[in-house]
Structure formats: C-alpha cells, structure tokens
Amino acid sequence: MSSGVDHPYRLDGKVALVTGAASGIGAATSRELARAGAEVILADLNLEAAERLAGELPGARALRMDVTQASSIWAALEHIETLDILVNNAGIGLVGDLASTSEEDFERVMRVNVHSVYLVTRAMLPLLLLSRGSIVNIGSVAGQVGVKQRFA
Numbered sequence: 001m002s003s004g005v006d007h008p009y010r011l012d013g014k015v016a017l018v019t020g021a022a023s024g025i026g027a028a029t030s031r032e033l034a035r036a037g038a039e040v041i042l043a044d045l046n047l048e049a050a051e052r053l054a055g056e057l058p059g060a061r062a063l064r065m066d067v068t069q070a071s072s073i074w075a076a077l078e079h080i081e082t083l084d085i086l087v088n089n090a091g092i093g094l095v096g097d098l099a100s101t102s103e104e105d106f107e108r109v110m111r112v113n114v115h116s117v118y119l120v121t122r123a124m125l126p127l128l129l130l131s132r133g134s135i136v137n138i139g140s141v142a143g144q145v146g147v148k149q150r151f152a
Helices: 024-035 047-056 070-077 103-131
Strands: 015-019 039-044 061-064 085-088 134-137
Touching: 015 024, 015 103, 024 039, 024 047, 024 085, 039 047, 047 061, 061 070, 070 103, 085 103, 103 134
Parallel strands: 015 039, 015 085, 039 061, 085 134
Antiparallel strands: none
C-alpha cells in the first residue's frame, strides 16, 4: 500500500463490508476502500463475481449475501469477526410507471432498496458499536427528484 501521499485518507487496520459489491458503485467503492488500506468484505448475491473482484484487491474476501433475507445476512455475519465500516449499497432499478409496475415488482424494489438497509444494519450494529464504526447508505438520485419511468 502507498504512504498515503496519493490518497487523502487511510483506512489501515479497518474492516469494511460493502453490499452489492460485485459490480457498479459497490465495486468502485470496494476498490477505493482497499486502495485506502481497508480489509474489504465484498457481499453480493453473485458470489463468483465477488470472488473475482476480491482476487484483485489486497486483503479482500467475498461472501454470498442476499440482503433481502435475514437468514442469509446472519449466515454471513458468522464469518465477520469485527467491522468498522458498513456500506449499504445493494440496490436495483425498475423501469415502469404506476400503471405498468406490478405489486410484486414494487415489493421487490422496496425489499432490496429499502428493507435491506434495515436488515443488514440491524445485524451488523453490535459489531459497529464495538468499533465505534461508520454506516454509509448509498441512495439513488431517484430518491431526491422525480425520474421518468422510475415509479418504484
């Protein structure tokens, strides 16, 4: 790792868990956390993709986690001894207006994008309290302004 000259902050000795870590914003966040010196736990439904990314990052490891299922979160927690940073990043999008969005699709979006933040944070809270850790919740601009065809 670098001396910190090329990085504005250091996270040496810190453990970070990133949900939805195998792609997109989660993968970019994981790369930056690792670059800052953190040990990164990449949690994702797609274990194979998470393992590939973990192989690229020093001190990183992958865990399969379905953020919509408490049992999956608790099972992953058994492999986490300490935690300093939780990044609730897992999320999905759905194209459609009110008339074309089914109740099942709406419930799935809410379960992944909203309810999972509660489930994961609640499970990880004891570890975060022990370390006086941080929680980072990633959200979409669609939560701030109206976006066409993004009713859910």
